[in-house]
Amino acid sequence: MQVKIHVKKIAVDVDNFPNYSEKRYQMICQIQGFLKEGCSYREIVRRMGVGRNTIAKYRNGNPMELSMYGVRQSKLDPYYDFIVQCLKSGWSKSKTVKAVYEKGYTGSLSNAFDYLVKIEEKINEQFAPQPYVRTMTEALKYRTGSCGKDKDYITREGIFRYMWMNKELTEEHKCHILNQYPHIYELHSCIKEFRRIFEERKVPLLYLFIEKYSKSEIKALQSFASGLSRDIDAVENAVAYDYSNGFVEGTNSRLKMIKRTMYGRCDKRLLEAKLRYPKATAYG
Structure with missing residues (x-):
């Protein structure tokens, strides 16, 4: 059969x-x-x-x-041969990824590095390590600036200290900064005028300040002036009086911090013990 x-x-x-x-x-x-x-x-x-x-x-x-199950196309597949060529040429991963982006890759940076790791495992070779590049800030002897024979420089921290903390700069540095970045002069003037309002306690200076900087070419100063005009009542009181709500704001912040730390941990009695002030004793 x-x-x-x-x-x-x-x-x-x-x-x-x-x-x-x-x-x-x-x-x-x-x-x-x-x-x-x-x-x-x-x-x-x-x-x-x-x-x-x-x-x-x-x-x-x-x-x-x-059409095979389990096979998924990657955006980096068209650049596979180029990546292998970079690997053989002794390039680092960062240099290779940068070159792939220049060739038209539009995916994420993490996927690109993961793809390079898979190629390393497949070919059993490693990309060259990324060379350490010393930044310009690390090469500076002084953080704020210096006038020396080898280098003459001024850092961003030095400019900030000059504008906000009234630290002195050399005349050469001042001339160079104001010529290269004219907006710094307006920013520095804004800081000094705003401080003067609170030092002299004069409300008319506040209105002159708002009127002046609401027409500024710097958008950040325009936004700052418009914010003052929206809250003009509170700003007037802050200028005219010595009273402050700092104590109230600090107390609210403290209560909120305690509340967040208590979520799901303790009962009502411990929360009450944290919030209430201790009773005065005979020794304190």
Whole structure:
């Protein structure tokens, strides 16, 4: 008695792909065919009923490989040969990623570095280590600035100390800064005039300040002046009186901090003990 065994025939060109999907293969070929004809994403969606993300996923690449289960195309696949060439040339990862971005890569930075790690594992070679580049700030002897024979410089911290803390600069530095950055003069004047308002306790100076800097070319100063005009009552009281709500704001901040630290940890009695002031004793 002969037993007939029915064997399902598999296409010859996909015989070496056990996870091959015929349905997906036909869909990918159809998508790439429509794209070659010049059809838009909207037209392909209307004809095939697939999503835009699916079209973008399968628009490039070998349909045979893309139709396999577990195979996912990466944005860096078109740059694989270039990355391997950079690896063989002794480039670092940072230099390679920068070159890939210049060639048109639009993905995230973390995915690019992860892709380079996978190439290292596949080829069993390592990219060159990133050389340490000493920054200009680290090379400075003085943090605020200096006038020396080798280098003459002024740092951002030095400019900040000059504008906000009234630290002195050399005349050469002042002339250079004001010539290169004219807005610094206006910023410095704004700081001094605002301090003068509170030192002399004069409300008319406040209105002159708001009127002057509401027309400034610096948007940050315009925003600051408009904010003062919106809260003019509170600002007037701050200028005219010595009273401050700092104690109240500090107490509120303290209560909120205690409340946040108590979430889900202790009961009501401990919360009350934290918030209440201790009773005065005979010794204190």
